[in-house]
Amino acid sequence: MDTLLYPQALLKLIEEFQKLPGIGPKSAQRIAFHIIKQNENNVKNLYKSIIDAKEVIKLCSICCNISTQEKCNICSNINRDKENICVVSEASDIIAIEKTKEFFGTYHVLHGLISPIEGIGPDKLKIKELISRINSETKEIILAISPSVEGETTTLYLKKLIKPLNVKVTRIAFGIPVGSELEYSDTITLAKAIEGRREI
Amino acid sequence: MDTLLYPQALLKLIEEFQKLPGIGPKSAQRIAFHIIKQNENNVKNLYKSIIDAKEVIKLCSICCNISTQEKCNICSNINRDKENICVVSEASDIIAIEKTKEFFGTYHVLHGLISPIEGIGPDKLKIKELISRINSETKEIILAISPSVEGETTTLYLKKLIKPLNVKVTRIAFGIPVGSELEYSDTITLAKAIEGRREI
Numbered sequence: 001m002d003t004l005l006y007p008q009a010l011l012k013l014i015e016e017f018q019k020l021p022g023i024g025p026k027s028a029q030r031i032a033f034h035i036i037k038q039n040e041n042n043v044k045n046l047y048k049s050i051i052d053a054k055e056v057i058k059l060c061s062i063c064c065n066i067s068t069q070e071k072c073n074i075c076s077n078i079n080r081d082k083e084n085i086c087v088v089s090e091a092s093d094i095i096a097i098e099k100t101k102e103f104f105g106t107y108h109v110l111h112g113l114i115s116p117i118e119g120i121g122p123d124k125l126k127i128k129e130l131i132s133r134i135n136s137e138t139k140e141i142i143l144a145i146s147p148s149v150e151g152e153t154t155t156l157y158l159k160k161l162i163k164p165l166n167v168k169v170t171r172i173a174f175g176i177p178v179g180s181e182l183e184y185s186d187t188i189t190l191a192k193a194i195e196g197r198r199e200i
Numbered sequence: 201m202d203t204l205l206y207p208q209a210l211l212k213l214i215e216e217f218q219k220l221p222g223i224g225p226k227s228a229q230r231i232a233f234h235i236i237k238q239n240e241n242n243v244k245n246l247y248k249s250i251i252d253a254k255e256v257i258k259l260c261s262i263c264c265n266i267s268t269q270e271k272c273n274i275c276s277n278i279n280r281d282k283e284n285i286c287v288v289s290e291a292s293d294i295i296a297i298e299k300t301k302e303f304f305g306t307y308h309v310l311h312g313l314i315s316p317i318e319g320i321g322p323d324k325l326k327i328k329e330l331i332s333r334i335n336s337e338t339k340e341i342i343l344a345i346s347p348s349v350e351g352e353t354t355t356l357y358l359k360k361l362i363k364p365l366n367v368k369v370t371r372i373a374f375g376i377p378v379g380s381e382l383e384y385s386d387t388i389t390l391a392k393a394i395e396g397r398r399e400i
Contacts, residue, residue, distance in 0.1 A: 009253040015249075016250075037311055049216040050216075050250075052212065055209075
């Protein structure tokens with residue numbers, strides 16, 4: 001890209017879009033040109049939506065879920081039991097768990113996973129906030145974190161941190177998905193399924 | 201996506217990002233969550249860059265290239281010959297041609313190609329602007345449009361429109377790229393290369 005031939009404002013726009021997750025230099029350039037060609041109103045809708053979302057949406061002061069109030073819907077619901085806290089990586093994971101209608105406790109959103117390669121240490125996640133929530137009422141911390149390298153690291157880290165607080169730490173089960181054929185399962189999933197076997 | 205569980209402002213943000221080229225529902229959601237987690241300053245940089253670019257960058261009144269002035273660098277350069285106009289699809293194509301240092305005329309940016317499938321008719325492109333530029337001084341219109349279905353349609357359309365104006369219409373050559381092996385060329389490129397053969 002010949003920087004001399006592009007106006008500074010366009011370069012800045014491309015640069016800012018490149019910072020967004022999953023957008024490389026080519027996509028950023030394509031989006032920037034798209035924005036310049038759009039009419040005033042469409043562009044206004046785009047940047048207004050960013051300003052509005054940023055203004056209106058905060059993190060719940062208890063569980064760090066996204067929320068328009070100080071406390072999110074779940075934390076402010078008196079029918080949810082506060083003794084069980086389900087720890088997830090992203091706020092979007094809550095939606096997936098809520099859909100199962102199997103969990104009636106509260107959540108805690110870490111906003112990421114520990115990843116030394118990407119420079120994400122425990123201090124960059126909402127782990128302090130989780131620890132400070134744990135009190136004598138807390139019965140169980142359920143880790144609903146995927147079994148990736150980062151997920152395993154985070155799980156291990158949290159287990160070591162929470163165990164000394166005399167709270168039960170569990171982890172959701174990994175195994176063969178319901179409805180899938182055993183023979184087509186990948187080795188790691190199958191290994192997890194055997195490891196997690198239960199008496200029936 | 202459970203719309204009931206997401207704040208309205210977040211849904212709006214996801215919706216707006218989904219309108220950008222190459223961004224699907226999953227990417228839009230990921231970007232929206234990323235924006236919410238960012239600090240105030242980073243988000244301000246993003247939306248400011250959109251506002252600034254939109255405010256500062258216009259289309260050149262002559263060739264529709266992007267420009268911060270009423271006339272772009274190339275159109276306002278007295279050393280560029282105004283007799284030859286090179287027609288391109290996007291402003292970014294100009295950069296590619298400028299790098300060759302082989303062309304000293306002026307450009308015209310169509311801002312797209314005719315595509316009935318996507319509902320882009322000739323009226324949505326800067327074709328009127330091109331036709332109104334052509335005058336007794338104009339010697340040659342060089343079509344630098346790629347040989348895709350949309351490119352071929354646009355080329356044919358422009359040829360029919362410009363020929364009656366008694367202006368020479370040419371098209372850049374398509375063929376085997378320099379440095380590549382003939383045997384690995386795709387059939388269509390090879391066919392274009394044979395069709396475009398010249399006496400030596």
